[in-house]
Amino acid sequence: MPERKLRILIAKPGLDGHDRGAKVVARALMDAGMEVIYTGLRQTPESIVETAIQEDVDAIGLSILSGAHNHLFKRVIELLKNEGAEDIPIFGGGIVPEEDVSYLKRIGVKRVFGPGANTEDIVSYIKEMTNK
Amino acid sequence: MISSIDELIQKMVSGDKRALGKIITLMEEDSSSSAYIVSKIYPLTGKAYILGITGPPGSGKSSIVDKLVSCYRNENLKVGVIAIDPTSPFTGGAILGDRIRMRSHYTDKNVFIRSMATRGTLGGLSRATSDSVKALDAFGNDVIIIETVGAGQVEVDIVKVADTVVVVSVPDMGDTIQKLKAGIMEIGNIFAVNKADIDGAEKCILEIKMMLELSETKNGWVPPIVKTFGDRDNGANELYEAIKNHHKYLLESGRQEKKKIARGKADLIYILQNLFIKKFYEAINEEELEELGKKIASREKDPYTIIEELIPRLKKFL
Ligand code: B12
Ligand SMILES: Nc1nc2c(ncn2[C@@H]2O[C@H](COP(=O)(O)OP(=O)(O)OP(=O)(O)O)[C@@H](O)[C@H]2O)c(=O)[nH]1
Ligand SMILES: [Mg+2]
Numbered sequence: 001m002p003e004r005k006l007r008i009l010i011a012k013p014g015l016d017g018h019d020r021g022a023k024v025v026a027r028a029l030m031d032a033g034m035e036v037i038y039t040g041l042r043q044t045p046e047s048i049v050e051t052a053i054q055e056d057v058d059a060i061g062l063s064i065l066s067g068a069h070n071h072l073f074k075r076v077i078e079l080l081k082n083e084g085a086e087d088i089p090i091f092g093g094g095i096v097p098e099e100d101v102s103y104l105k106r107i108g109v110k111r112v113f114g115p116g117a118n119t120e121d122i123v124s125y126i127k128e129m130t131n132k
Numbered sequence: 133m134i135s136s137i138d139e140l141i142q143k144m145v146s147g148d149k150r151a152l153g154k155i156i157t158l159m160e161e162d163s164s165s166s167a168y169i170v171s172k173i174y175p176l177t178g179k180a181y182i183l184g185i186t187g188p189p190g191s192g193k194s195s196i197v198d199k200l201v202s203c204y205r206n207e208n209l210k211v212g213v214i215a216i217d218p219t220s221p222f223t224g225g226a227i228l229g230d231r232i233r234m235r236s237h238y239t240d241k242n243v244f245i246r247s248m249a250t251r252g253t254l255g256g257l258s259r260a261t262s263d264s265v266k267a268l269d270a271f272g273n274d275v276i277i278i279e280t281v282g283a284g285q286v287e288v289d290i291v292k293v294a295d296t297v298v299v300v301s302v303p304d305m306g307d308t309i310q311k312l313k314a315g316i317m318e319i320g321n322i323f324a325v326n327k328a329d330i331d332g333a334e335k336c337i338l339e340i341k342m343m344l345e346l347s348e349t350k351n352g353w354v355p356p357i358v359k360t361f362g363d364r365d366n367g368a369n370e371l372y373e374a375i376k377n378h379h380k381y382l383l384e385s386g387r388q389e390k391k392k393i394a395r396g397k398a399d400l401i402y403i404l405q406n407l408f409i410k411k412f413y414e415a416i417n418e419e420e421l422e423e424l425g426k427k428i429a430s431r432e433k434d435p436y437t438i439i440e441e442l443i444p445r446l447k448k449f450l
Contacts, residue, residue, distance in 0.1 A: 030225035056153035
């Protein structure tokens, strides 16, 4: 049987217009053989969860550089629960202070990658995390 | 395994989007799941109207799909969309970005959008497209819109899957229409000249008209040419009307029935082809294939002779 293709949603929630990081990551995942659903800027938590369900992704990666990470991650996680889709793992990256990273981990974010994160590390992390 | 697929099918049929998403994934991954699922849901299919949107890369297909979804939603119809983007032949990965243009429908409960990568299939669709259409149909969609990959001369498989094919072209294609003549321009039931805001739209329309004059009219349907503006609202209604007219024509002329029969035949051949290829890979492992490749390359044997020799081994699969 052919190897299972990983499908990953890379989304930018809120009004944050910094999309370089998200694009760099999307490109790196594609180069690693994954299918990346890229939805562009200004997504609401509602649209992210709806997209994740319709696209049946293996994981959701949020990119947030605006400072609104605590609120946005929490909201996406809540909505996933409401939809019975809390089994879809969620991770992310951007500008997130250390103390917030531990908060995010407590509410269920798998991992947060900061500036300068190596895309190879991101790729191997995703492979590991989704390897159920 | 099978029982959990049954459960998924049950859920999907009762309107669960997550189950539909998972069923499409199964279909994309493995043709034996497809075979099982299609055999279960087939009686529920055949109701949806299937619209294909094709055209060169960047011509505005996704933008137009977005506008058409709005038109269908205004009439309260339930819409499924399959949007196909290319898989990189080098990495096997893909960035699926058609959705970006359809954001106004993301949270509409009556719109289901699925992005798909070609995964090596040529012809403008992916292997699982035709089966996924059946899943979207069984889910209860009234309309299913398929956006092909950016297409040129050979990506014409959409004609085997869709009831109506809209070919999108853009003014600055210039004399490329000439080049496309033998390819996607022949499959259009409707022509949309998109980006009609840029210079050369009239010239583009003229070229399409001339091309259509050369080809014989197909069973009394003269393909209309509509100006569209994918990034604006004008033009969308005209295109929508043209599509509805074609649908009406299909029903009234009996073409719809003929198309369904032709589609049935195409399905058979397509499934058989894929089955053969799958069985071939089951019978012959990578090393042996490499060896055979070497023999062909060194002129020790020709490919036809090798196939002749392989046939007895493939027969046991039939
Ligand atoms: C370039 C930049 C801009 C560009 C953005 C261009 C674009 N289209 O992206 C412009 C000039 C437009 C801009 C504007 C603003 N910016 Co600015 N900008 C930056 C800057 C200098 C670099 C960001 C960048 O592109 N980095 C390169 C990419 C590749 O790195 P990255 O995004 O961090 O991504 C990496 C990781 O974080 C991680 N990652 C990121 N996303 C994801 C997602 C997943 C799933 C994963 C796994 C990993 C991951 O992996 C990536 C690869 O290593 C940063 C400062 C900094 N050093 O980060 C400020 C910065 C982000 N900006 C800032 C601010 C305040 C703004 C403005 C509000 C106004 C201003 N003061 O300039 C506006 C807001 C614009 C808007 N609408 O949102 C602040 C944010 C402060 C905060 N969050 O508390 C920063 C931190 C500067 C600062 N120190 O004040 N900015
Ligand atoms: N000027 C102008 N730009 C348009 C029009 N329609 C779409 N565009 C722009 O053309 C670009 C491509 O549009 P898409 O809808 O993504 O095109 P596509 O055919 O789906 O592209 P692929 O799926 O990549 O082949 C976008 O930047 C659109 O905003 C139009 O009528 N006029
Ligand atoms: Mg597109």
